[in-house]
Amino acid sequence: MENTQKNTGKIGHWLKNSITARMFMIAFLILVLLIPLSYIQDLISERSKRKEGVVKEISEKWGGEVLFYGPVLKVPYKTFQEKTVTDQNTKKVYTEITESINYAYFFPENLAIDTRIDPEEKYYGIYKTSVFESKMDISGVFTKPDFSEQEISDEHILWDKAKIIIRTSNLKGVNNKLQINFNENHYNFESKYSVKAGHGNSYTPLHTVESSVLLKEDLPLKSGTDFHLSLHIKGSQQISFVPVGKETTAKISSHWKTANFFGEFLPYNENKIHKDGFDARWKVLDINRPFSQQHFNQLPDLNEFAFGVNFMIPVDEYQKSDRSAKYGFLVISLTFLIFFLIQTMSKIGIHPFQYLMIGLALTMFYTLLLSISEHSNFFRAYLVAGSSVVALITVYSHSILKTRKFSAFIFLSLTVLYSFIYVIIQLENYALLVGSIGLFLILATVMFISRKVDWGHS
Template sequence: MSTTDSQTPNKFIHWLKNSITARMFMVGFLTLILLIPLFFVQNLIDERAQRQQEVVAEINEKWGEEVLIYGPVLKIPYTTEVKKTVQNRETKTFETQIEEQEHIAYFFPENLELTTQVNPEIKNRSIYKTTVYNSETHFEGQFAVPDFSEAPSKPVSILWEKARMVFQTSNLKGVNEQVNIKLNTHTYLFTSKYEPRPAKALEPVALYTMESDFLKTESLPQESKVNFGMKLHINGSQQLRFIPVGKTTEAQITSGWETNNFTGNYLPYNQDKLEGKGFDAKWKVLDINRPFPQQFFEQLPHLNEYAFGVNFMIPVDEYQKSERTAKYGFLVIGLTFLIFFLIQSLSKIGIHPFQYLMIGLALIMFYTLLISISEHSNYFNAYLTASIAVILLIALYARSILKNIKFPIFIAASLSLLYSFIYVIIQLESYALLVGSVGLFIILALVMYVSRKIDWNS
């Protein structure tokens, strides 16, 4: 082998060790390689978040899921005349016959007053927790004399003897006492009605129907209004909502739960709803506030989208914050490698690619520490613990590589500022983009300032 051939590998190795361009390519390549374990960490966060949702759903299913209440509603059958043309077999002529067909009309209350006391509690399973509650709701109101003028066809007769009360809820499993309704002086028991359901419900929250026995004459609003009252004891989870079926619907929900989130199309009107511990929220919804009338014919419509109420779910945002933090992983790895690259270029201290790789893996470990600690504590404690552990690890490792104390201190200070900057961005909502952009601009300016003395032609 000639002398020229033997010197070629030596020149290439010397170029890799001493060329700034070679080191730049090496650092960039390692940064891209570290995106692979970072991707697996992001998948781990997604899996843990999904597991948390599965456990919460299992607890809620056994206790009683979301409660959505629809009713009470007055159900009255009626008949209409239908003309049919039939052929007489004997005379071979066509004749017109009049038949009566039965239809159903549904009437909402004239006014509806709801008073609800909710007692939430926290259920735990392993490291996961969710909120469940038991509630007691009192219904009071009036039914006005039904108006059949909007019926598709003029009624021939109203079948008052077949009138019933209808009540719907999303959570039959959670009902823990018999449901009765009192109309004037008579009380009627609700019983469940079987209704075949499609494989996939059209509504996100499916409603189950309960009906009363046939109503007595004294309980019917044939000539004047009829007062009603009922009580509902029900267990549930996630949230409690009501559909405003009254021409005037007034609701009051009281609870000692401090984490509250009012949900739905309508918000409480009272300003003192959050005074003291818990809340005492009041709603008033008029018929003019909602886009549906007081009566329907043939079938009850789906009105879930117009419900209002309270959400009792615990805001579990540790996984969401961890996921957002992991999205900045590329930035953290890139800037950390850039700091070591600048130190290496300015001080002429050699740093092996393996040492870069160890530093990168230490940065990846931050996210696994963050997600594992946050499952047993809050996000702030997890972030603080994980960042301190990783900063100390990298600083001590840098001390052994760089052979002095000033560079490791600088690296620890830089990483502390970087992790603090990311934490601030994660906490912000409206100003996250602005703060992030300004911060990155400042970092770029500092890099440009420090790198101005580097001889890039070497």
């Protein structure tokens, strides 16, 4: 019994005074604190998905992203297929000719798109997304279709059934009468069917609308035929166009100041962004894209060659909160290292429970940051959450260490640490460089301070 008490006393003395024991204890606490930190990251992910769901709901009610593909001249033609048939009774062999109808699709010679967009932020509770109303003026010229590629004779072309088709991802948002004008004649569009179009794992549903049959006088049989159509459409997040013209020119203007141009082709004008918004211009020639001006049997999926503009919300609080939480392990480890060095050099006792309380205060920073950022901007949320946690740990450490010198050092260290993490979060291209330099300086500082520690009593 007496030997057991002595052994227990030795173990307790070792845990209290051994540097090695304290290091193992701190490492164990850091691993334990990774559990609530992982739950916080899951919470951030859950709130981010909730926002995505709300944004999707807003888009469905207002109108989704806009992708415009067309106009395209659709001309049916006859094809004939010979088939050898043997009569089972007479054993006579004869040739049977079957007739079928196929379609040819021809893109315009010139296509000019002039679009004015008025975006705004739409709120649903604490969440927001960008929606817009757009006015498109689309004009161009169709030239005589060339069927020589398929060796189709003129008498087999059904010019009297030629139509114009348009594809778009957002029929719901159209709020004007959709019609195309050839000379003095107007042709209304009707919705026909929907197809799934896209590439890779990303699919955009495209709806096809067809005009009524074109009159012979509006067909480009002898010379080019001009066309014009206007489209007023509501949408959300982004708008894009497929450059189907042999020469496609586009102009998109808006008062939105945080536009992001995307797609296979970018604007050519250098002064596209200005203080009042943007005025972007494109020019795409047929030689610039890997598809031809005419297609037989099937209209191809050309979504991947679209270009346009995204009306992005510039700040995503959830993304930044998630990036902050990923540095949680670093913040907890460095804070515990500071207390460990103070305890080792000053011989002041710090109980494992006190380390645990400090660690929990550090993890509370991320829940504060997440909840406040949902109602304010990220900088204010970070400032409030960081100031609260730094003040709490500073006051708590003063009650442990009983000296203003160490408390002031902890306050300064945590302030620098949180400021350093904030700078890294804001950076994109230089985050790795700045982070590496910062960690190197921290390591050098720890090495400099710890050189006076007597590790022989470990």
